[in-house]
Amino acid sequence: MVQIAIAGGGPVGLVLARLLARRGITVCLIARAEPVGGFRPIALSQPSFALCESLVPIDPATATAIETVHVSQRHAPGRTRMNGAEHGLASLGQVIELADLSAQLAAGIEACAPELQRCTGSVTGWQASHASIRIEWESPEGSQNPITARLLVLADGGRSSPGQQDEADNAGRSGIRAAARRTAASERDFAQSAIVCAVRSEHGQPGVAWERFTADGPIALLPHGDRHALVWTLPHEKAARIAQADDATFVETLGDAFGSDLGRFSEPGMRQSQVIRSRRAPAGGERVLRIGNAAQTLHPVAGQGLNLGLRDALVLALQAGADRAADPGSSTFIRRYERVRHFDRGVTVGLTDMLALAFRFGGAGSNGLPGTLRGLALDVLDQCPPARRFLARRMMLGARAIP
Numbered sequence: 001m002v003q004i005a006i007a008g009g010g011p012v013g014l015v016l017a018r019l020l021a022r023r024g025i026t027v028c029l030i031a032r033a034e035p036v037g038g039f040r041p042i043a044l045s046q047p048s049f050a051l052c053e054s055l056v057p058i059d060p061a062t063a064t065a066i067e068t069v070h071v072s073q074r075h076a077p078g079r080t081r082m083n084g085a086e087h088g089l090a091s092l093g094q095v096i097e098l099a100d101l102s103a104q105l106a107a108g109i110e111a112c113a114p115e116l117q118r119c120t121g122s123v124t125g126w127q128a129s130h131a132s133i134r135i136e137w138e139s140p141e142g143s144q145n146p147i148t149a150r151l152l153v154l155a156d157g158g159r160s161s162p163g164q165q166d167e168a169d170n171a172g173r174s175g176i177r178a179a180a181r182r183t184a185a186s187e188r189d190f191a192q193s194a195i196v197c198a199v200r201s202e203h204g205q206p207g208v209a210w211e212r213f214t215a216d217g218p219i220a221l222l223p224h225g226d227r228h229a230l231v232w233t234l235p236h237e238k239a240a241r242i243a244q245a246d247d248a249t250f251v252e253t254l255g256d257a258f259g260s261d262l263g264r265f266s267e268p269g270m271r272q273s274q275v276i277r278s279r280r281a282p283a284g285g286e287r288v289l290r291i292g293n294a295a296q297t298l299h300p301v302a303g304q305g306l307n308l309g310l311r312d313a314l315v316l317a318l319q320a321g322a323d324r325a326a327d328p329g330s331s332t333f334i335r336r337y338e339r340v341r342h343f344d345r346g347v348t349v350g351l352t353d354m355l356a357l358a359f360r361f362g363g364a365g366s367n368g369l370p371g372t373l374r375g376l377a378l379d380v381l382d383q384c385p386p387a388r389r390f391l392a393r394r395m396m397l398g399a400r401a402i403p
């Protein structure tokens with residue numbers, strides 16, 4: 001019997017496991033052995049990065065500081081710049097690859113014993129009872145070993161939820177899917193995919209992140225070593241076509257879409273295309289809590305998904321650590337967590353959806369009213385340091401920064 005079992009060894013599950021173990025709470029982390037697939041650059045806000053650094057030393061060679069964020073529209077007026085110095089910070093955050101972050105968070109987890117046990121495998125189902133929850137999980141060799149806990153935290157990235165199963169989940173793990181089907185999740189399909197890859201530019205400056213809104217969707221160019229990490233959101237068909245183009249066509253198309261501020265693009269890395277959805281599920285169930293992407297998946301336009309998930313993990317660990325004798329699977333505990341997280345989750349998901357939709361309809365590329373209005377809003381923001389500070393604080397700290 002452990003107090004808390006965690007399903008999922010992504011960054012959110014790993015951070016939660018380490019935070020709980022540090023507070024003397026017995027934890028079992030059930031994590032698959034699979035490596036993180038593909039290139040996924042993550043812009044971590046300064047507080048999120050500091051949280052990870054407080055748990056493990058992060059190799060500076062794997063992270064690139066964001067000192068300035070430049071936001072503008074293609075073919076329409078208006079721009080704003082935010083920088084860390086305005087907030088007394090050396091940087092607004094850091095860009096790090098998801099695989100690098102996860103590997104560093106996972107390293108040395110054995111040293112967290114005896115509080116933290118690690119099981120390699122997949123959670124396949126669970127059965128809650130009055131005082132505990134029995135969790136079924138399966139090792140890569142196919143052996144099945146139940147674990148009993150007070151609370152099961154799903155930090156599985158939402159893969160076990162309807163419509164989001166990966167191939168492994170589809171291979172007959174009915175227990176977890178049946179439970180997930182009972183969860184009323186709300187989902188928004190943006191009819192967009194994101195192309196993600198590394199790319200070089202002629203005039204890129206270190207530490208500057210660019211967010212440019214185009215008629216097709218936003219283009220984010222994050223500083224990543226001596227290159228950029230590109231996250232380019234487009235309608236599905238266009239994304240598939242552009243992602244498959246040869247390198248020369250790809251960089252030319254990117255240059256046309258982005259504009260000339262960074263000069264010519266070159267040396268694109270391997271492209272990946274990923275369908276964009278926003279999804280929100282109820283956090284709590286019977287002796288079950290969902291956190292991170294298992295609770296909500298966000299459009300990448302504002303780079304907030306993991307930042308929000310890390311705040312889920314931090315709040316849960318603080319609540320469990322505040323009263324270690326309390327039953328973390330009790331409905332009182334679960335309701336309190338839901339209440340505390342409700343505002344930040346709602347506001348962050350809502351504002352991210354709004355941003356993605358506001359810059360999609362009306363066409364930032366047109367010179368019509370919507371584009372002009374949006375440009376005006378960006379200019380007002382640029383001229384108004386308190387408004388800029390408000391926005392930057394909310395991006396870094398979440399809804400805690402309101403007012």
Ligand SMILES: Cc1cc2nc3c(=O)[nH]c(=O)nc-3n(C[C@H](O)[C@H](O)[C@H](O)COP(=O)(O)OP(=O)(O)OC[C@H]3O[C@@H](n4cnc5c(N)ncnc54)[C@H](O)[C@@H]3O)c2cc1C
Pocket residue numbers: 007008009010011012013030031032034040041042043044098121122123124155156157158159160176194196231274291292293294300302303304305306307308309
């Ligand atoms: C293109 C793109 C760009 C993004 N950019 C940013 C950004 O700049 N900033 C930001 O904050 N966020 C960003 N995000 C969001 C970010 O990637 C996610 O929020 C984050 O990876 C979620 O972490 P997680 O640990 O909750 O889930 P995941 O990273 O999905 O990890 C879940 C883990 O659970 C495991 N698992 C699944 N099912 C089971 C099971 N049954 N049993 C055991 N284990 C299981 C999986 O193998 C995986 O290891 C971006 C997302 C996309 C798509």
